[in-house]
Amino acid sequence: MRYILPSLCHQDRGQDRLMLKISNSSAGNTGVWIDGGIHAREWISTSVVTYIADQLAKNIENLPEYITNKDWYFLPVLNPDGYFYSHTSDRMWRKNRARIGNAVFGVDLNRNFGFRWLPRDNDCHGDDPSHLNYRGVEPFSEPETAAIKDLILYSGIPFKIFLTFHAYSEVISFPWCFTSEPCADYVNLLEGATAMAKGIYDVNGRMYKVGNFKDIMYPATGTSIDWSYGSARIPFSYLVELRSKQYKFLLPKEEILDCCKEIFCGVKALAQFVDKKKCLNCTMFYNKNCL
Template sequence: MAQSTLSVILLIFNCFLFIESVPTPLETPVRYDGAQLWNVDLSDEQTRQMVFDLENEFDVSFWSTSHAEADMFLKKSAIESVRQILNKNNIEYSVRVDDMQKRIEEESSQLYGEESLYGNNNKSLTWDAYYSFDDILLFLDKLVEKYPNLCSLETIGYSHENRPLKVLKISNGNSGNKAIWIDGGIHAREWISPASVTYIVNDLVENWNNQPAYIQNVNWYVLPVHNPDGYEYTRKSDRMWRKNRSKNNNNHCLGVDLNRNYGYKWGGKGTSSNPCSEIYAGSGPFSEPESTAVKNFVETSEENFDAFLTFHSYGQWILYPWGYENHIPTEDRDDLDSAGRQAAKSMKAVDKQVYTVGNSADLLYAAAGGSDDWGKSVGIKYSYTIELRDKGRYGFVLPPKYILATAKEAHAFVFTFAQIIAAN
């Protein structure tokens, strides 16, 4: 009898062990069947206000905005109501994407995700595919292993979900070198950003001996994925996710917009105190581990950084501070504008793509708490946000066939700035 009882207890215990060992199923991916991307004309201030009021009234978000137009993302349930309002008020619009889910599936069918994992086939990144965060880390590790005298990795912090924030330093070790910071992927859905940044890294390292002196005499610091939790979430659960994955004090809406969480003029225009908003600024300046890690690294570094370059998408813009308020002049605005136009010229030479240069608040909209404003505020002269391809045909869901050309444009931008800095 005792033996029988013991057997039952062991059976129950083993069942619990089995249950504990079963992996938690992945969250069911969010689908966007019938969702559309519209381009809306903003002909005057009254129209602008009416269009932006739709965000609160319907399930609408704005992906790219300038003073003249806006790209508006609508879920299927909102389309007819918004259409009636725009038509009633004679507001012109066009449909850029007529079914976002189809566009996402087209993207996912083209060499990305589980079919092309660098870690599984032991090949290098190819820039005809979008890779996972783990593959990007492996890519960095292999560069350090292959070029230990040129490359080093430092973990500057950890994300909310405990992923490492790794900065690659590329340096010849010479004294008197300039210093440039580069980051990508602060917004999760902007996949072209980490892809372009890793391309730049690869060229710097693999072709180091053939690089000009103005490249070799720079200490390069590169954070390819500023928001790894959000990036992985877009790969597995919600392709359109923007923020990090912070719990927000158990609020049912997760995530903070890291590009509203930096401390300079935090909480001002172009931000939200609503945790459910895509531009939620967080509970306070630098409330997030990802933004805090960058702040602490830059502020405690022995380097006096000459440039702070942060890559985003989309819209093909080269933007410089200040962004926290409209019409606030920067002391060296002429220098920033001139350098930006020089870089735009180099980018156009790659594939004839036009990048518009200007102050972010003037060209687009005011947005406080941005990393570029913070970079400028701590004394980094050349602080820019670069919005990569495209201008709205694909938006955030840029097909892999455009990665290489876009990455080469980002590369041209960086090399132009290295040359400008060397001449100063």
């Protein structure tokens, strides 16, 4: 099934954002959200999301129930105008292509989600349009973030997993981004991240670090995982920083497939872990297999 998110970018080429849903259309399925390319220069994230979608589409009949009992929603290029610009003009472009005044400064879409957008806490550059982390004039001011909010909050899809892919740090992080205080599901999120890290490690021996985003990265406000967990109440919300610590944003093409394969294995491990958790605590999540 092919989706086009309703709000379109109005800058530059105004390119559509295309979503893909893969599902066996079973009524009891929960939802999995997977996006890439929120930051334009992080090209490997789009490759990984596309690879996972391709693997599911080709093999859905042969995959285990913890995969087939979910509806999978893919948004491989969340920020298409920025992505295009990073291919044509500035390889290191991060933000979208929002015009502010007479210039295209762009907004950091991963600072534009409406959870703890105010106060800024430690994110002291959020109001400077020329800064890499400019957060926009208000929460969800950008068509890219507003469309995601509308789809997740108002579609009625029971999302239980939210995965957003970035590069580069080789890290699996979870809320919160704005504070080091543990969130209510800290232990579950840590266990899920560890299951995913184990799945990744088993493929090529690549070790991904796990933890609260602020603890293992840096403080940030208005991020998509703080919003998906804190506002949309998606219990397993993760931000994954892909390869590579060595090459940063310029991952050699020889590493792309290895990265995709190990992350696919990690995502499958997370899906399995989430189902095990559901069976341990049927009051938390609906699961037809538990009833």
